[in-house]
Amino acid sequence: MSPAQRHPTMADVAERAGVSASTVSRTLRGYASVSAEVRERVERAARELNFAISRQAASLVTGKTGVVAVLVPILNSWFVGSALEGLGPVLRAAGLELVVYYVPDMAARADFFERLPARRNADALLVFSFDLTEEESARLDDLQMPVIYVSQHAEGRASVYVDDVAGALGGTRHLLNLGHRRIGFLRAIGVSGFTFSSNERLTGYRQALTEAGVPLDDDLVVGAVLGQDRTVVEAVGRLLSLQQPPTALFVEQDELAVAVLSTLRTSGFDVPERLSVLGFDDHDIARWAGLSTIAQSPTDIGRAAGELACALIETPDADRERHIVLPTHLIPRASTAPLMPPSATPEESRGAASDGRGTASGA
Amino acid sequence: MSPAQRHPTMADVAERAGVSASTVSRTLRGYASVSAEVRERVERAARELNFAISRQAASLVTGKTGVVAVLVPILNSWFVGSALEGLGPVLRAAGLELVVYYVPDMAARADFFERLPARRNADALLVFSFDLTEEESARLDDLQMPVIYVSQHAEGRASVYVDDVAGALGGTRHLLNLGHRRIGFLRAIGVSGFTFSSNERLTGYRQALTEAGVPLDDDLVVGAVLGQDRTVVEAVGRLLSLQQPPTALFVEQDELAVAVLSTLRTSGFDVPERLSVLGFDDHDIARWAGLSTIAQSPTDIGRAAGELACALIETPDADRERHIVLPTHLIPRASTAPLMPPSATPEESRGAASDGRGTASGA
DNA sequence: CTGAAAGCGCTAACAC
DNA sequence: GTGTTAGCGCTTTCAG
Numbered sequence: 001m002s003p004a005q006r007h008p009t010m011a012d013v014a015e016r017a018g019v020s021a022s023t024v025s026r027t028l029r030g031y032a033s034v035s036a037e038v039r040e041r042v043e044r045a046a047r048e049l050n051f052a053i054s055r056q057a058a059s060l061v062t063g064k065t066g067v068v069a070v071l072v073p074i075l076n077s078w079f080v081g082s083a084l085e086g087l088g089p090v091l092r093a094a095g096l097e098l099v100v101y102y103v104p105d106m107a108a109r110a111d112f113f114e115r116l117p118a119r120r121n122a123d124a125l126l127v128f129s130f131d132l133t134e135e136e137s138a139r140l141d142d143l144q145m146p147v148i149y150v151s152q153h154a155e156g157r158a159s160v161y162v163d164d165v166a167g168a169l170g171g172t173r174h175l176l177n178l179g180h181r182r183i184g185f186l187r188a189i190g191v192s193g194f195t196f197s198s199n200e201r202l203t204g205y206r207q208a209l210t211e212a213g214v215p216l217d218d219d220l221v222v223g224a225v226l227g228q229d230r231t232v233v234e235a236v237g238r239l240l241s242l243q244q245p246p247t248a249l250f251v252e253q254d255e256l257a258v259a260v261l262s263t264l265r266t267s268g269f270d271v272p273e274r275l276s277v278l279g280f281d282d283h284d285i286a287r288w289a290g291l292s293t294i295a296q297s298p299t300d301i302g303r304a305a306g307e308l309a310c311a312l313i314e315t316p317d318a319d320r321e322r323h324i325v326l327p328t329h330l331i332p333r334a335s336t337a338p339l340m341p342p343s344a345t346p347e348e349s350r351g352a353a354s355d356g357r358g359t360a361s362g363a
Numbered sequence: 364m365s366p367a368q369r370h371p372t373m374a375d376v377a378e379r380a381g382v383s384a385s386t387v388s389r390t391l392r393g394y395a396s397v398s399a400e401v402r403e404r405v406e407r408a409a410r411e412l413n414f415a416i417s418r419q420a421a422s423l424v425t426g427k428t429g430v431v432a433v434l435v436p437i438l439n440s441w442f443v444g445s446a447l448e449g450l451g452p453v454l455r456a457a458g459l460e461l462v463v464y465y466v467p468d469m470a471a472r473a474d475f476f477e478r479l480p481a482r483r484n485a486d487a488l489l490v491f492s493f494d495l496t497e498e499e500s501a502r503l504d505d506l507q508m509p510v511i512y513v514s515q516h517a518e519g520r521a522s523v524y525v526d527d528v529a530g531a532l533g534g535t536r537h538l539l540n541l542g543h544r545r546i547g548f549l550r551a552i553g554v555s556g557f558t559f560s561s562n563e564r565l566t567g568y569r570q571a572l573t574e575a576g577v578p579l580d581d582d583l584v585v586g587a588v589l590g591q592d593r594t595v596v597e598a599v600g601r602l603l604s605l606q607q608p609p610t611a612l613f614v615e616q617d618e619l620a621v622a623v624l625s626t627l628r629t630s631g632f633d634v635p636e637r638l639s640v641l642g643f644d645d646h647d648i649a650r651w652a653g654l655s656t657i658a659q660s661p662t663d664i665g666r667a668a669g670e671l672a673c674a675l676i677e678t679p680d681a682d683r684e685r686h687i688v689l690p691t692h693l694i695p696r697a698s699t700a701p702l703m704p705p706s707a708t709p710e711e712s713r714g715a716a717s718d719g720r721g722t723a724s725g726a
Numbered sequence: 727c728t729g730a731a732a733g734c735g736c737t738a739a740c741a742c
Numbered sequence: 743g744t745g746t747t748a749g750c751g752c753t754t755t756c757a758g
Contacts, residue, residue: 419734
């Protein structure tokens, strides 16, 4: 067979450049100890032969795979997609490749933890938004590589996440500052096995109410399942039919908040006139929907996770329990407004809870 | 150092099981020629040692990397995300890993085609939605591995895509069947370097009009840039201010169509009463927005691409110019309606072109 | 500054 | 059925 059938090896490049394979290796890896003249010859030979190094062979001897693996429960998602986009450039800059373990269901998950294919085939593992069992985490612990938990705080392990408590605190304060006192909270009832920072956000909400002297009322905290519109309708209905219905609603996730907006719009219930709605995430659809929200940046999270991964790969004896906590910020849009509608006298705005009567409007 | 510090190798497993490394290799790869008793011992030893095979070492000798690479311009995207979700299970079933080359800009792109990191490090490459130059395609041609173009027809190369012409034809017929005769078409002016099947969809639109005897009118074909709402507003404005404005609008992409809906809603222009709007894709937001659309399934595309990749990897002498064309189907929702509003007499619905006056309605 | 030699962990002939 | 042997294509001592 002609040599074109087979990938050229370093030996081929070496022969063409009239040097040894070692020299080719040193040259291609940028060692300073190679003379300019030899470097020139080697680089030309490599180019002419279309030589590409085999990571496999290299990693066999170095022990490094040149790969960072991510474990994700979903790929068609704003959060994961954005995080991977943040991660990508970091890895490229470090000369690392990205392998994706897509584990959408329990069967795939069991298989992953059973075989742990990342072992020996990656230099670090990023775990996205999984609510792992202690046993699963333990399996990852003896993977002999840095494992970084993304978008969740993992006790005793490296992790990158946003400050959900502070975010929810700030969001709730925003509603309080607008004069609202009856503030509902809509939780996302997640698919089990995944984590959505639900508890932290609820904590921040409660903390803000407490520091403002507003009594907590469990009736104001309801839940709905993302994607099941019926549960959204029910949850909203439950809130609005309370003796003292809320005048503002903090929804744990933008996607859910948008479903709320759509439900309210359908029933002719004006936002923000009769109910202010605040989301969390700054998902793309929040902008579409004009939803006020607490923004987090998944891209930043991905980038930070990538940088942490690189750092931990480089210094194997580094602090493997480092936590990187990213900030959030409020983005006020059209879905939140001061308690009293402009048609009422603004001076009253610190008055008692409204009974929810705003401007009536037909479809 | 204790052996726990280092990954166990096949030799370790072999020693523990009291057999040779070859036997371990054969056992772990499921060769039938291994006796039940030995298989048992080997598997136990492997489990006890937490042995994981090194792909690197294996691929060094087999020449197969066990990796399928994808080249994507974006990751935070409904299409790419869904396609990867379709691809994932196929690869897992075949024991292949997924590596992602995320190439968001021209610099990264130049670098990718310069170094071609996939060379020697993957068994197949899936190219997503890139509008490659002939030179770039040629580079991929001599990659010595199957290259599959996803979501585009690549002449003389393997590809997987939906039938955009037929889809747009069907969509336009839907509008024609509803009685519309003045039908606008909104093109997505893409970021250059990416492909969005724009021309094919326009072709289908024209074909449907022609076969229905409706004269083509270039004034009805306008363009807008996704993400730049100003361009959407302008395009829609241009259409509506025509002497004979359209009564229906076919928008090349759902995301753009949703921007159109939002523009129209803002200006109090009722959909579908005064303008029917039809999208293309069946993007998640189409459901949110109640947008009628021509559905394609990126998941199916990803799955088909994965299966094609596996097939081409298995049979190196297979037909490397295979095209897989997937169907689309119409999903009617609330954004398209018969030409005449219900308030008019239904019998008139086949009458002359309306001048666009529907039910007047304040906000 | 460069070359020779050894070996990373595995698989594929080939013996037995 | 199972063991032995010889590399796969690199990097890394170690000489010089």
